[in-house]
Amino acid sequence: MIIKIVSKKVFLPVAVLLNTLLLYAQVKPLFPIPSQRQQQHSEMEFYMFVHFGPNTFTDLEWGKGTEHEEVFNPSELDCNQWCRIAKAAGAKGIIITAKHHDGFCLWPSKYSTHTIAYSKWKNGKGDVLKELSKACKKNNLKFGVYLSPWDRNHPQYGTAAYNNVYMNMMKEIVHNYGPLFEFWWDGANGEGPNGRKQMYDWHRFESTLRTIAPNTCIFSDIGPDLRWVGNEEGFAGTTDWNLLDTAGFTRGMGAPSTDTLTTGNIFGKNWVPAECDVSIRPGWFYHDSENVKVKSPEELFELYLKSVGRGASLLLNVPPDKQGLISTYDSTALIKFKQLRDKNFKDNLLSHSKIYYNQNRVQHTTTVLNDNNYSSFITTSLNDSDNIKIDFPKPENFNCIILSEPLQMGQRISSFTVSLLNNNQTVQQISATTIGHKRILTFPETVATSIKIKVNGAKATPLISEAGVYRIRDNLVEKE
Secondary structure, eight states: OEEOOOOTTOOOOHHHHHHHHHHHHHSOOOSSOOOHHHHHHHTTOEEEEEOOSHHHHHTOSSOOSOSOGGGOOOSSOOHHHHHHHHHHTTOOEEEEEEEOTTOOBSSOOTTOSSBGGGSSGGGGTOOHHHHHHHHHHHTTOEEEEEEOSOOSSOTTTTSHHHHHHHHHHHHHHHHHHOOOSEEEOOOOOOOOTTSOOOOOOHHHHHHHHHHHOTTSEEEETTOSSEEEOSOSSSOOOSSOOSEEOOTTOBTTBSOOOHHHHHHOOTTOSEEOOEEEEEESSSSSSOOGGGGGGOOOHHHHHHHHHHTTTBTOEEEEEOOOOTTSSOOHHHHHHHHHHHHHHHHHTSOOGGGGSEEEEEETTEEEEOSGGGSSOTTOEEEOOTTSSOSEEEEEEEEEEEEEEEEEOOGGGOOOEEEEEEEEEETTEEEEEEEEOOOTTOEEEEEEEEEEEEEEEEEEEESSSOEEOEEEEEOOOGGGSOOO
């Protein structure tokens, strides 16, 4: 069966249209499924984090909250430069540290005196969030924020009144700088200037954000829209379910184990896909000493394989320097990373192959797996010996296969095997577990005339939306 979304401009004969609708009705979504905001977010795949603030100028990673506001004074801040580089790198959005643990606000908040309004930068008239949100719109990038709940400066931190402060800051940001594609929370909860820790009113924060920004994805270790992947190395599990059981867990305290966050739950009751956060440098904020430690384009490509290529999203931190610019060390690596992706994923060998799929032991041909449409898909059956077969007109050299599931129908496949054949003789087999939005498999380069893909395990009727076969550079093949 083929399910394909047809443009309203295309008119099909009535009989064909009715038959298509009938087939569609036979395939029911496997719940839970993503919301519209989650679906749109998954298609972004790669976006940037920007850690920027007093730590940039004090050479710290975690500010103490006692830094004088005047320390923040970038000489050449240019958010358009950030966005141009992000765009050239293929990132789809930018998330900025609107307030880190030191409590310093990159906007002139009415609810704190530890803000850029009290800095020397632009004589206190500047607003980083305003400049970045405008630059994102100009460069067709999505805009998001990280607002640390921990505040080592605010005098009301550690009291019930601080929850009102935090909620009002959220409202300021959403009202003045939205729309936001993501609101990023962590569970950081240390002592404030009064020596006390805060009891965060997470339920109130979440319900408020849902009301004022219903299209914004909320990230935290337990979601509700995106989950922390359980590490800051930038990789998801080789098994990665978009599902998570969150009942009984508390955000920031008593969250699921990091192993569970990395793999998700096969029968999880909530759709909470993984986000892989990692920095292009050893630290999260800019340090001159780390200029020679920026990840290489090849290292970034490997992170891409281990995050996006395992069904998660990649949030790559690129911190601006003291001038307020992304350094040439970082920008060079980012641009070359994009060139690696473009060059190695340019030629899909499926474009000149024949693709077959089996359903209930009946073989059909299809072009759906190579139409660049994640909404269209084929259905197959678990009782077939091979679900998908790809025949090349001549022997091909390749070392990379990409598969995708239509997430709007739920995540279904739990295990599958790819067999590479040369003149009907199996020359290599690759086994894997989950697929999700995108699964990229790499292996030693092989000469083959055909590929067979067999689904070994699935929670419901297996569905495949996209596929690709590529020859990438040998040194880019995923390392263990």
